[in-house]
Amino acid sequence: MELCVIGAGYVGLVTAACFAQMGNRVVCLEHDRSRLARLRQGQCPIYEPGLAALVQEGLHSGLLSFTEHWDHALARVDVAFIAVGTPSHEDGSADLQHVLAVADSLGRHLLRPCLVVNKSTVPVGTAERVARQVNSGLRARGASFTVSVASNPEFLKEGSAVEDFMRPQRIIIGTDSDAATQCLQRLYAPFVRNRERVLVMSPRAAEFSKYAANAFLATKISFVNELAGLCAELDVDIEQVRRGIGSDRRIGSDFIYAGCGYGGSCFPKDVRALIHTAEQHGYQPSILRAVQARNAQQKTLLFQALQEHFGGSMRGCNVALWGLAFKPGTDDLREAPSLVLLDAMLAAGARVRACDPAALEGAAAAYPQALASGQLQLGDDPYACVEGADALVLVTEWKQFRQPDFRRIRGLMRKPVLFDGRNIYDPSELSTLGYLYHGIGRPQAGHCKVTAA
Ligand SMILES: NC(=O)c1ccc[n+]([C@@H]2O[C@H](COP(=O)([O-])OP(=O)(O)OC[C@H]3O[C@@H](n4cnc5c(N)ncnc54)[C@H](O)[C@@H]3O)[C@@H](O)[C@H]2O)c1
Known part of the structure; x- marks a missing residue:
């Protein structure tokens, strides 16, 4: 098929590269000129395992190309995917300006009927809104056709985006049109040999399903984080409790890890947007509000514990920070817990050396002053860090940090003190090695605790 993917970010670029890999001709439209220039040279502007190779293969085969010109992107299009960002407005609602700008451009440039498919995460009713906008643009130009708009929310995870796209657990197709259903079923057939993984529903249900999924996962995390705080009070290790409950298939072992909070480009903004939608309808989203509040508190935990450890003042302290990206496998820093900690430590006068395998470029752009003054240093060598x-603080559990040589580290540090923001280390092993260990909800060793509301 002839496809156009609008937006070459985490979702758009993966979508474009994976569809091209399956033999479709894909034109990816991106309006950021520097990103476009890198893509045209075969450079991948984001870190995502396996993606760079797919982009290069696509360019080499001629099936994948990049443009900023709408006429070129839409010249032969059968299906146009919208994959642009939907950040938060100040009031928490989803900012649809990019999606609506795309709808406007489609109305002005489409020359032939095609199926428009929205992959961006958007509030219920957006597919109808986009359809109205595209079709009113077409009408204004006297076009003899209209388009229908389907919702096809994306469930890929950063860090394993290519793998998730290639082997999806489910594909949700939100449309009332049989033709649109058949078209998308055909397009996705190579990815889902098991047809039962394709779920067809109304566009509104599809849009809501995406928010429901993210809000549910965020709830699992905040729930366990809440229990972790209580565990510490009760002299119980949350890690043992995690195993105890995760073995129950009704609960499941995913997303029940206690830690220093969730971040990223999706969970925080999607929970905010769902809360806003509920409030708009006079509905009280009490669980969602609690999820959000718990997470905000959780992100301050490590700093509070560090401050307590240093007797209330961190001025002049040297802190090593392992992991900046909001999770392993990505360079994405959006709403990362590391940033909350870093901001607080820098404001408190600490000197910080941070190490991350992929997110250094973004961090350098976010902290130019601290870098220039030397208060912050960035590097990719965990031992130099x-x-x-x-004190050493682990925030993002990259593989590189999972089994370090703690004997060597003890010799390099001024004091062997470790704050484990993801509970990935063994407290007893570390204390045998002479470390003072602090985990989340792990009382035997020392734990991070919120002291003020
Ligand atoms: N990142 C994820 O893991 C993920 C997963 C599932 C769903 N989503 C959703 O998918 C959507 C996109 O997320 P993302 O992380 O890929 O965003 P992103 O910010 O990484 O990428 C968006 C891209 O679209 C481009 N763009 C914006 N407006 C444009 C326009 N008018 N014309 C051409 N290009 C334009 C931007 O320059 C950018 O490159 C969001 O709604 C997000 O919530 C994201």
């Missing part, structure tokens, strides 16, 4: 440190 801990030299002379008074």
